[in-house]
Amino acid sequence: MSASLLEARRVRMEFGGGLFERQRLVAVQGASLQLPADRPVVVAIAGESGSGKTTLARLLLGMIPPTSGSILYQGTELKQLDRSGYQVFRRQVQAVFQDPFGVFNPFYRVDHSLELPVSKFFPELTRDQRRERIEEGLRAVGLRAEETLGRYPHQLSGGQRQRIMVTRALLLDPKVIVADEPVSMVDASLRATILESLFRIHRERNISLVYITHDLTTAYQLSHTILIMYRGDVVEVGDVEQVIKAPRHPYTQLLVRSIPLADTKRRWGEDPDGEPAPSQGGAGPETTEQALSIANGTGGCPFADRCPHVMASCQQTNPSLVLTDPGRAAACHLYEEAPALSAEQIATLSHGGTEGT
Amino acid sequence: MTGNRSRVALSVEDLRVHYHTERGAIRAVEGVSFDLLAGERLGLVGESGSGKTTTAMALMRLIRPPGRIESGRAQLGDLELLSLSDEQMRQARFAHISLIPQGVMNSLNPVMRVGAQIADTIQAHEQGPGGEKMRARVSDLLSLVELDPDTAQMYPHELSGGMKQRVGMAISVALRPQVIIADEPTSALDVVVQKRVMDTLFRVQGELDAAVILVGHDMGLMAQCVDRLGVMYAGRLVELGPVQQLLEQPLHPYTRLLVSSLPSLDRRGEFRGIPGLPPSLLDPPAGCPFHPRCPEAIDGCTTKIPGLTTVVADDDSARIERRAACHLHTGVTS
Known part of the structure; x- marks a missing residue:
């Protein structure tokens, strides 16, 4: 197995179980994911x-410690990093969040958000060098310094603010950027521009991206590999072309069919290749919050109550990921004959490395 | 037309x-x-x-x-x-005329049962219907938006986002606009x-x-x-x-x-x-508001605002008529 840059190894995250909750919510259940050290990749989590x-994104960023399992940076578990090692992790793994309105302090000019990280992490630079670094970062995302610096956050558009957040992440020479729904609050005409600037810094600066989204079309556009999550489980993982164009897991199939494509020849609810949906596809009860947390606790497949292919075994055991094709795995009892996978193999699939056999 | x-x-x-x-x-x-x-x-x-x-x-x-x-x-x-x-x-x-507003799911009253909120709307417009008759109307409306009539007895926090959205829809169409x-x-x-x-x-x-x-x-x-x-x-x-x-x-x-x-789903890595x-x-540009970003802007675009004009017309049906507000399209082509 090749050396990893950032890795999640069978991480599980539970919330609740405190004074007022009757049951715990398992937010992430045994997920494994790896970014290789030797080449930059774009991994989508959808x-x-x-x-x-x-x-899962917050776990990768070290913002919360996993209930079990581990997050490793350059082979060392986060909680075992020493002070300077942790500082390096914090600098090299950067985040871009969803809301370009909430992350700025409205009382400071945007310069402040850009200068602070530079002076904290690169105290040796002179004032002019810092300025140059900031202007270069703005250019990398298609902004002009004279149009952005010196302004207050409210004077900039959502798209500009989001690109300033990408700039801020860039300034620290990161190796990884974890972007959590970076374009979901941005207008359509600017969405492509922001995704393009992310893609460009990946290509030009060899930065790996973890792109968190609910939107499969932009995930397809941007990423090499994809993890599909459903109620805490990774239900399908692998090469984005395979997962989106020929999904194996019934849930992924439902998701892909549900994309409203801006193409009037493809009817909503059909597979992209024009196959009509199975009659019950997408049917089943619309779950209330209550039903959701109950399903969380039963041992069966979390998708069993909505699945058009549900079988008896689906109610009893939660299937684990198996290798359905070279380069892709799905967690579904329909593919039981397929070879089982170790956490390491799954991690390798997540970045499209050597095939998991 | x-x-x-x-x-x-x-x-x-x-x-x-x-x-x-x-x-x-x-x-x-x-x-x-x-x-x-x-x-x-x-x-x-x-x-x-x-x-x-x-x-x-x-x-x-x-x-x-x-x-x-x-x-x-x-x-x-x-x-x-x-x-x-x-x-x-x-x-x-x-x-x-009725509006299903943005975020209608968050506009429901959290301390009022769903059925009562639908009945409220009806009562604000019509005198009279009460009791059994109103209950029947509320449950008809709930079935119209594909919710179980028992939903009437529930509070908004007991419903999922999609269900709340349906309740909002039921309120909006309660009087058949x-x-x-x-x-x-x-x-x-x-x-x-x-x-x-x-x-x-x-x-x-x-x-x-x-x-x-x-x-x-x-x-x-x-x-x-x-x-x-x-x-x-x-x-x-x-x-x-x-x-x-x-x-x-x-x-x-x-x-x-x-x-x-x-x-x-046809293109990857292309933006x-x-x-x-x-x-x-507050201070829109002179002429067509899109001209500063428009790759096809011509002379008139910076000075004259184009009106929405018919580009493709059909006397029989407004359904297939096409209109555009752009100086590149002035005049009817069919």
């Missing part, structure tokens, strides 16, 4: 709200 | 809405005209600040100061909505639930024989949902036409760039954003 994708 | 087969449900003419701020008037909606045909689904798409929600709110007469409807007409049957008194308009809302305006009705919902809520909305539309204006920014949703689409930019309607032709052969350069910026930013509505 799912609906409540799937655990943001929790 | 009303053809034989195109009865008009709502005719909007030269609508202007400005927000009066200390720094001047923000021209949120600037001369918008369109006809909503009976039984059709018309989409209004645009970025934030393009005026699509303000248009919807103006038709409902829900513009609050500093906003003001400066001019315009909105003819709905015998009613001219913009000249009704406040009390007449209060009666017309829900009964003739002829026109339903849905403002981003599914933008807060997951993609799987989104499709089912939209399916319900259109089934309800069919049942009521109503016309729908769907306001939003999601081109994919529009492509899958509406018959005709209007594209708004900087407070103006810049293109209007049948959704398929509009997407396949856009007339206005903004529409064309917007369509090509959309992610598809086509629209350079530049939408203009300030």
Whole structure:
């Protein structure tokens, strides 16, 4: 197995179980994911709200410690990093969040958000060098310094603010940027511009991206590999072309069919290749919050109550990821004959490395 | 322009809405005209600040100061909505024209049972119905939006987002309006639930024989949902036409760039954003509001504002007419 830059090894995250909650919510259940050290990759984590994708992102960023399992940076577990090692991790793994409105302090000019990290992490630079670094960072995301510096956050558009957040991340020479729904609050015409600037810094600066999204079309556009999450489980993982174009897991199939494509020849609810949906596809009860947390605790497949292919075994055991094709795994009882995978093999699949056999 | 087969449900003419701020008037909606045909689904798409929600709110007469409807007409049957008194308009809302607002799922009263909230709306407009009769009506409405009638006894926190959205829909259609305006009705919902809520909305539309204006920014949703689409930019309607032709052969350069910026499942690693930013509505550029970003701008674009003109016409049906507000398209081609 090749050396990893950032890795999640069978991480599990539970919330609640405190004084007022009757049961714990398992937000992430045994997820494994790896970014290789030898080449930059773009990995998408996709799912609906409540799937655990943001929790997995926060785990990767070291913002919360996992209940079990481990997050490793350059081979060392985060909690074992010493002070300077942790500082390096914090500098090299950067975040871009969803809300370009909430992350700025409205009382400071945007310069402040850009200068602070530079002076903290690169105290040896002179004032002019810092300024130059900031202007270069702004250019990398398609902004002009004279149009952005010296302004207050409210004077900039959402798209500009989001690109300033990408700039801020860039300034620290990161190796990884974890972007959690970076374009979901940005207008359509600017969405492509922001994704393009992320893609460009990946290509030009060899930065790996973890792209968290609910939108499969932008995930397809940006990433090499994808993890599909459903209620805390990774249900399908592998090469984005395979996962989106020929999904194996019934949930992924439902998700892909549910994308409203801006193409009137493809009817909503059909597979992209024009196959009509199976009659019950997408049916089943619309779950209330209560039903959701109950399902969380039963041992069966979390998708069993909505799945058009549900079998008896689906109610009893939660399937683990198996290798359905070279380069892709799915967690579904339909593919039981497929070879089982170790956490390491799954991690390798997550970045499209050598095939998991 | 009303053809034989195109009865008009709502005719909007030269609508202007400005927000009066200390720094001047923000021209949120600037001369918008369109006809909503009976039984059709018309989409209004645009970025934030393009005026699509303000248009919807103006038709409902829900513009609050500093906003003001400066001019315009909105003819709905015998009613001219913009000249009704406040009390007449209060009666017309829900009964003739109804809004499913953005984030309706968060507008429910958390300490009131769902059924009581639906009954409230009915009672505000009709004297009388109470007791068993009202209960029957509430449960009919709940089944109309594909919820179990027992939902009436539940509180909003017991429902999922999609279910709350359906309750909002039930309240909006409780009095069987002829026109339903849905403002981003599914933008807060997951993609799987989104499709089912939209399916319900259109089934309800069919049942009521109503016309729908769907306001939003999601081109994919529009492509899958509406018959005709209007594209708004900087407070103006810049293109209007049948959704398929509009997407396949856009007339206005903004529409064309917007369509090509959309992610598809055919292209990877390729991004086509629209350079530049939408203009300030406080101090819009002279001429066409899109000219600073337009790759095809010609001389007249910087000085003269193009009006929405008919580019493709058909005497028989307004349903296939195409209009654009662009100097590149002046004159009728068929």
